[in-house]
Amino acid sequence: MGFKNKFTGVIITLTLLISVLSSLYLFDFSSMAAPGTVTVVIDPGHGGNDGTNLGAVYNGYMEKELTLKVANAMKSELEKYDGVTVYMTRTSDHFLSLEDRAKYAKEVGADFVFSIHFNASSEHNFYGSEVWCSSVGDYYKKGYEFGLLEQNELSALGLYQKGVKTKVGTKGDYYGVIRQCVARGIPCDIIEHCYLDHGYDLQHLNSKDFTTALGISDATAVAKYFKLKSKDGKTDFSKLTYTTVKKPSGVVFHDTTDPDTCSIQVLAYDSASRNALIELTAKDKQSPIIYFSYSHDGGNTFCPLGMWDRTKDTQSFNIKIPSGKSSANIVVRAYNNYELFKDSNGVAIETR
Numbered sequence: 001m002g003f004k005n006k007f008t009g010v011i012i013t014l015t016l017l018i019s020v021l022s023s024l025y026l027f028d029f030s031s032m033a034a035p036g037t038v039t040v041v042i043d044p045g046h047g048g049n050d051g052t053n054l055g056a057v058y059n060g061y062m063e064k065e066l067t068l069k070v071a072n073a074m075k076s077e078l079e080k081y082d083g084v085t086v087y088m089t090r091t092s093d094h095f096l097s098l099e100d101r102a103k104y105a106k107e108v109g110a111d112f113v114f115s116i117h118f119n120a121s122s123e124h125n126f127y128g129s130e131v132w133c134s135s136v137g138d139y140y141k142k143g144y145e146f147g148l149l150e151q152n153e154l155s156a157l158g159l160y161q162k163g164v165k166t167k168v169g170t171k172g173d174y175y176g177v178i179r180q181c182v183a184r185g186i187p188c189d190i191i192e193h194c195y196l197d198h199g200y201d202l203q204h205l206n207s208k209d210f211t212t213a214l215g216i217s218d219a220t221a222v223a224k225y226f227k228l229k230s231k232d233g234k235t236d237f238s239k240l241t242y243t244t245v246k247k248p249s250g251v252v253f254h255d256t257t258d259p260d261t262c263s264i265q266v267l268a269y270d271s272a273s274r275n276a277l278i279e280l281t282a283k284d285k286q287s288p289i290i291y292f293s294y295s296h297d298g299g300n301t302f303c304p305l306g307m308w309d310r311t312k313d314t315q316s317f318n319i320k321i322p323s324g325k326s327s328a329n330i331v332v333r334a335y336n337n338y339e340l341f342k343d344s345n346g347v348a349i350e351t352r
């Protein structure tokens, strides 16, 4: 390009330089809202009065109400920290689509969305907490890192931890709120705190102020994740280190196959107490074994799910054979953390 004179050229160059510099400055500024501040959106799952989006409803609990209680407790706890601005997708009982929740998060400049939920299962046999994160790139990395922190907090409340997981559907991430947030450049985790239809979790839920405790745990995990300091100076996570997760190059698919190994042997049988000592070996390369259950009638009926120590592949336990039976056929079922199970070989025990 030719300038009319040297002077005009210098002016144009300076103007360009200033505009480039100021746009860089503005870009930095706008992407950080207020510098050093993170923006968190809490999304209380479900809601609305037309009866279509109550979430799980069991034992006098309604998911849409619990999620709001936990979210309120989480917000007030998180606001005790410096450097964080907290928004909620809803503060009352009304319907919001998953897309609207993500749109709102985008509008307020969310750095992370935490979607608050409670669980239930069709057979009412599962219990514990699980965290769902995105299956792609940085969203996976961030989601998984937060999930590990969240699990530690929930575990400290006595809840069994099922794991941090991804689930992929035909459109990408299976869960709509995660998919809609990721489409807008925002990491999002779903926290399924516990089951409303299982006694093991209900004993916690029925205890006083448990929803408040859950909200405080969620907020603490967020404060740890963003390395926040409390306003009163009593809590300082700024120097905290936690497990980091590698950014995956491709999509992190979920496990779709049942456990690789589930086999048993009877180590001993005591006819006086009718106790059989069973040794179970259960393994799955893709996902951890988290529950096991046994049957003494060849697999017709199973006992409630027991917790599996996932640091060991082989464990032993006692099974009491009901009195009045002259023989028993033991079968053990092992579940991975995608709730897929495998039945063991059967072993007959003569009890006479």
Ligand SMILES: [Zn+2]
Pocket: 045, 046, 055, 056, 063, 116, 117, 118
């Ligand atoms: Zn839900």
